[in-house]
Amino acid sequence: xxLTCPITGPKPYHHxxxxxxxxxxxxxxxxxxxxxxxxxxxxxxxxxxxxxxPYHHFKDKxxxxxxxxxxxxxxxxxxxxxxxxxxGPPMERVAAIGVAYVEFAKAHPSIYRVMYDCSRDLEAxxxxxxxxxxxxxxxxKKAMIDLGVVSSDQEVDLELACIAAWCAAHGLxxxxxxxxxxxxxAKMGGEKAFLAGVLSHLGTFGQxxxxx
Amino acid sequence: xxLTCPITGPKPYHHxxxxxxxxxxxxxxxxxxxxxxxxxxxxxxxxxxxxxxPYHHFKDKxxxxxxxxxxxxxxxxxxxxxxxxxxGPPMERVAAIGVAYVEFAKAHPSIYRVMYDCSRDLEAxxxxxxxxxxxxxxxxKKAMIDLGVVSSDQEVDLELACIAAWCAAHGLxxxxxxxxxxxxxAKMGGEKAFLAGVLSHLGTFGQxxxxx
DNA sequence: AGCTCATCTTGACAATGCTTAGATCGAACC
DNA sequence: GGTTCGATCTAAGCATTGTCAAGATGAGCT
Numbered sequence: 411x412x413l414t415c416p417i418t419g420p421k422p423y424h425h426x427x428x429x430x431x432x433x434x435x436x437x438x439x440x441x442x443x444x445x446x447x448x449x450x451x452x453x454x455x456x457x458x459x460x461x462x463x464p465y466h467h468f469k470d471k472x473x474x475x476x477x478x479x480x481x482x483x484x485x486x487x488x489x490x491x492x493x494x495x496x497x498g499p500p501m502e503r504v505a506a507i508g509v510a511y512v513e514f515a516k517a518h519p520s521i522y523r524v525m526y527d528c529s530r531d532l533e534a535x536x537x538x539x540x541x542x543x544x545x546x547x548x549x550x551k552k553a554m555i556d557l558g559v560v561s562s563d564q565e566v567d568l569e570l571a572c573i574a575a576w577c578a579a580h581g582l583x584x585x586x587x588x589x590x591x592x593x594x595x596a597k598m599g600g601e602k603a604f605l606a607g608v609l610s611h612l613g614t615f616g617q618x619x620x621x622x
Numbered sequence: 623x624x625l626t627c628p629i630t631g632p633k634p635y636h637h638x639x640x641x642x643x644x645x646x647x648x649x650x651x652x653x654x655x656x657x658x659x660x661x662x663x664x665x666x667x668x669x670x671x672x673x674x675x676p677y678h679h680f681k682d683k684x685x686x687x688x689x690x691x692x693x694x695x696x697x698x699x700x701x702x703x704x705x706x707x708x709x710g711p712p713m714e715r716v717a718a719i720g721v722a723y724v725e726f727a728k729a730h731p732s733i734y735r736v737m738y739d740c741s742r743d744l745e746a747x748x749x750x751x752x753x754x755x756x757x758x759x760x761x762x763k764k765a766m767i768d769l770g771v772v773s774s775d776q777e778v779d780l781e782l783a784c785i786a787a788w789c790a791a792h793g794l795x796x797x798x799x800x801x802x803x804x805x806x807x808a809k810m811g812g813e814k815a816f817l818a819g820v821l822s823h824l825g826t827f828g829q830x831x832x833x834x
Numbered sequence: 835a836g837c838t839c840a841t842c843t844t845g846a847c848a849a850t851g852c853t854t855a856g857a858t859c860g861a862a863c864c
Numbered sequence: 865g866g867t868t869c870g871a872t873c874t875a876a877g878c879a880t881t882g883t884c885a886a887g888a889t890g891a892g893c894t
Contacts (some may be wrong), residue, residue, distance in 0.1 A: 415888080427839080442861095449881060460843045471882065523742075530735075530800045566809050570819045573797070573806075574790060577820070581793030585785070588742045594785075597778050607782045608789070640872080661850060672874045674852080682853065800890095 429467040431457045436478055441518035448524070450474065467555065475528040482521040487545040489514050494549070500556035506608040508579045509549050509602070509619060515583035582608055641679040643669045648690055652732035662686065687740040694733040699757040701726050712768035719762050719820040720791045721814070727795035734795065750815070760792070762788060792822055 435456035440448055451461045451469050468474040493510035515522040525543075551572050582583045582605070585591075595604045638644070647668035652660055662683050663673045680686040705722035706715045727734040737755075763784050797803075808818045 450883090451881065461882090462844085463842055467885075526796070558633060565818075567681065569806055573794070573803070574820045577792060577793030577797055578790035579793070581789030581791070582785070584738070584792060584796070585789055591785070594778065594781055607778075608786045662852090663850065673850090674854095674875085675873055677852075 428457070428459065428463065432464055432467060433477060433481065436474065437521070440478075440524065443521040445520045445527070448475075448520075452542050465622055472528060478521065479525045479528045482518070482525045483543045483546060485518075485521075486511070486514050486525075486543075487549065490549050494553065498583070500558070501554055503553040504550070504557065504575065505606065505609055507553055508575065508582075509605050511546075511579040512583045512586060512605050513608070516586060519587055522587075526580075547572070556605065579609065626710055627673055628640070640669070640671065640675065641737065644676055644686070645689060645693065648686065649733075652690075657732045657735040657739070659806070660687075660732075666811060687736050690733065690766075690799060691737045691740045694737045694753045695758060697730075698726050698737075699761065700754075702758055702761050707766065712770070714770065715765040716762070716787065717818065717821055719765055720787065720794075721817050722756075723791040724795045724817050724821070728798060731799055732798075737790075759784070759788065791821065 432453055436448065436453045439452050439456050443452075450464050454461050454464050457463075458526070464474065468477065480489075489509050490510045493513075494506040496503070518568065554568060554572050554575065586605070591604060595601050598604045598607055644665055648660065649663045651664050651668050662676050665686065666673050667680045669675075671731075676686065679690065681763075692784075700721050702722045706718040708715070729736050765781070766780060766784050766787065798817070803816060807813050810819055
């Protein structure tokens with residue numbers, strides 16, 4: 411499977427790298443027509459190949475979606491890393507990670523949808539499906555550790571706090587996707603302030619457990 | 623539109639109450655084959671009518687799903703109310719509400735899926751779609767008010783805390799739907815303990831905001 | 835050159851959402 | 865009571881989708 415394609419090279423094989431082309435085509439379809447329009451045939455059409463061609467690169471429609479999902483989690487991971495200063499105060503880091511998470515979901519709603527829809531459909535191959543988000547998750551975990559309020563030897567407590575934070579961010583991302591919260595946003599002066607307001611509660615995870 | 627159907631009466635009209643029958647059929651299909659198998663045709667088949675019959679009771683497939691969603695939110699509301707003692711300590715009430723929410727999602731994963739999928743698809747009619755969950759949401763809100771730690775005149779703060787809690791529960795419900803958390807559950811001694819562990823962080827919302 | 839095999843196309847099948855045209859039958863009106 | 869009306873249901877069909885089997889194509893090795 412050699413791919414001699416400098417810029418738009420001499421099409422070495424039948425196509426060169428159809429798998430890559432299909433993923434790009436899928437991305438374009440998603441961006442243009444949304445997740446409900448993501449069909450194998452539409453992707454093939456967009457890539458300029460026959461409807462059956464994708465089956466030589468993806469066993470299933472769900473395998474295509476899984477591949478999209480993996481790239482999406484990579485992008486999410488990058489964005490979260492860029493958005494949080496690793497040397498800054500841990501509290502701000504956790505909040506920044508959460509905000510980045512939700513902003514990514516808002517900026518790429520279709521990709522975000524695919525990321526989680528395929529996790530759901532692919533109960534058969536959980537390892538492959540869930541490995542994709544490990545990078546992003548570990549970023550959050552590190553920040554939570556640096557927060558230091560959770561006793562680090564109590565691994566269970568730490569994990570629970572991380573899961574709670576991740577769930578809250580995920581839940582907010584979903585809600586923001588289809589609810590408006592307009593009046594609340596207006597009262598707080600913008601969407602970013604609103605997101606930060608909700609997510610500020612995330613930073614309190616673990617802290618309040620030290621209550622009397 | 624009279625429905626003279628005492629027990630399984632003389633079929634007064636063409637069917638009697640096909641709308642009701644379709645919703646029941648949909649419920650059966652969901653329970654038996656999952657949300658991906660929920661098609662208008664399958665529901666019609668299950669109800670014993672022609673594939674086009676449902677269109678006289680639901681404009682769309684999404685309108686069928688919306689109707690299912692509404693009933694689902696009613697059930698959820700009932701379950702949450704039953705699970706939380708209105709006279710108990712507010713802190714436990716919030717936790718109980720959260721646990722009930724997630725347990726409902728676990729017990730009826732297909733219905734839960736429809737509830738949120740149709741919210742997403744029906745951006746056109748947000749009022750009708752979102753009104754369904756108002757009952758359940760207000761239950762949480764009351765408990766959060768009774769918690770009292772959020773200054774009640776600061777309506778915005780209260781709303782933010784409620785949204786954060788709701789998002790966390792929703793996020794956990796989604797995660798639990800397709801992730802296992804097996805090792806963690808084992809360490810904590812059961813699923814319920816695990817859920818309570820994650821959700822205990824919800825009760826800390828607002829509290830930690832009073833930090834120095 | 836000739837063989838091989840991955841790649842891609844053609845053509846097909848079943849299922850789905852949805853529409854249009856027609857059949858059916860309760861009910862209201864004369 | 866008979867007729868008309870209109871809501872309800874069926875029949876038939878269209879476009880689209882996921883998927884598969886059979887054949888064409890052509891790159892790369894011997």
